[in-house]
Amino acid sequence: MKRRDDEWVSLLIVIGATLLVAFGLIALVGSNLMVAVSSFLRGIFGSSYAMSEVLVRATPLMLAALGVSIGFKTGFTNLGAEGQLYMGAIAITATALVFPGLPPIVMIPLVILVGFAAGGAWALVPGFLKARFSISEVIMTIMLNYVAINLVGILVRTGLKDPAYPYPMSPILPESANFMQLLPPTRIHAGLVMALLMVIAVHLLVFRSRLGFEMRAVGLNGRACHCSGIQVNRATILSAIAGGGLAGLAGVSEIAGLHHRLIEGISPGFGYVAIIVALLGKNHPFGIVFASIGIAALQIGSMAMQRTAGVPTSIASIVMGALILFLVIRDSRQSIAILEGV
């Protein structure tokens, strides 16, 4: 019981320290603290539309963070969710444009499958290279992000370009490839349902299946697993593919639910923020649900704060970075045990 109290106290200190950083930054730009905080909160809770926007933003974060967390389970540090997301977006666009006549009942599962496969394939490369040749996945996944982003840039100017417009974007996708809008005036779409289903699926995979057990074991001690007959490389590669696939679904969801066409910059760094989300959610699927909504709220709120109080939105990045660092310090006692596994 004593330990539990300690944990709550230290968590409160972390939250307090993070708030202090945020308030300090607000004071630094010379904004009124009360105005800034109230615009932040109103940006999130001010209307049902504002609240729905938090969920809209949480959707891709949740999917991509689930992907990142599966990689973390086997020690595959996947910083490539951004690129995998874009590959998913390319896949759904290409599929829907090539087969425009398919009915939704065929189209939707098809684009989900193709998006998952594209994201998974993008992660397979660094996964295989790490497992087989121990090439650093950290660097490989980052490099592949830049390749994927530039690939989108090329495709919206060439193969997937809308010939009717001079702008770099694809044509609007056929309606059969659209995700259902759930609560019409708001932009909440079926991607959120897909994300929540994936939360359950990931939970079952990681904590209720043999493969999930192997993945967790590999993350804790690969050498011991190898000695006891677990195929370490297979577990690493599969976790990379599954993780990349989930990030690919984030791209599918953004296109099918929001943009309905491929444009550059559909992701304002969702793939990178997803890493923060996965860490905050302690790599647990249910933790990620809350973390993704929390981070989405932070971003939506800081946008409102920029509009009303003139505080730059970059405050959100600072808060995320600081929060992780404070948590790292807080966990330093416990993290020693975890680290030895990684």
Place this chain on the structure above:
Amino acid sequence: MEPIVVVTTFFAASIRMAIPLALAGLGESISEKSGLLNIGVEAIMLCGAFFSFMVVFSTGSFFLGILAGMLGGLSMSMLHALLSIRFKANQTIVGLAQNFLALGLTSFLFLMSFGQTTTLPSTKVLGDLPIPLLSSIPFIGQVLFSQNLFVYLTLGCMVLAHICFYKTDFGVALHAVGEHPIAADTAGLQVHTIRYIAALFNGILGGLGGAYLTTVKLGFFQENITAGKGYIALVAVILGKRTPFGILGAALVIGGAEALQIRLQTAGTGIPSQLFAMFPYLMTIAALLLTIGSAHDPAALGIPYDRDKR
């Protein structure tokens, strides 16, 4: 243009592109040799770029600006060292969080100082400093000795680092704490102190690499100005196998790819420029594949040292 002029300007441009990668890569290699894996090079370079720009902008002094860049980089690398050594944190996670922190912080402070402007505030850039006599050697003089101060500085750092790594006691100590900290400790080496010193060099050199971007190459600052250069510096470290001249070579290859893609982009071929922009990244991936089987990491890389543990 004569072919020889094209080749000369291309090599000179490659060297200029390679400088920030080589400086930051050298810093990171010192850190990694001691066992500290800092993937927050991006954060170090961003802070170096930002603070040197701010100081040059407000004082007009390149000397003070470059000093500020080093201090900016230092703040990030020492924070990483503190969390990695004192708090035994996961070094990758700390590096990542720092990248977020620095990206947010620099763009926040920049917007705070200048607001949303359509024209970026800019400064003069550090000019070229041809070395008398040497610069008049045909070809080599143009490529090597008609450059800016940073080019000479980088070459000097590489030579010094080479001597330090392989000819001095400190070099031996550095390798020892990265390969076998327990043995190093037993032999009387201060493991943590040596790691802090390594982080110090990492911050100074990475900060210089960042400062180069704003004070020499561009003369302005914008959000995320490094755009992944910190990560590419990490690639240079691996490709160069953590040896100073190896890193310089790797940086030159990547810098050459960068110079080539800019050439091609501006050539007006009608091909989307993204195809060329992708080129340096594909190049680094291909180069990484070439390291298969020959890479050797320090044995204690990324592992915190705890005296009471075996």
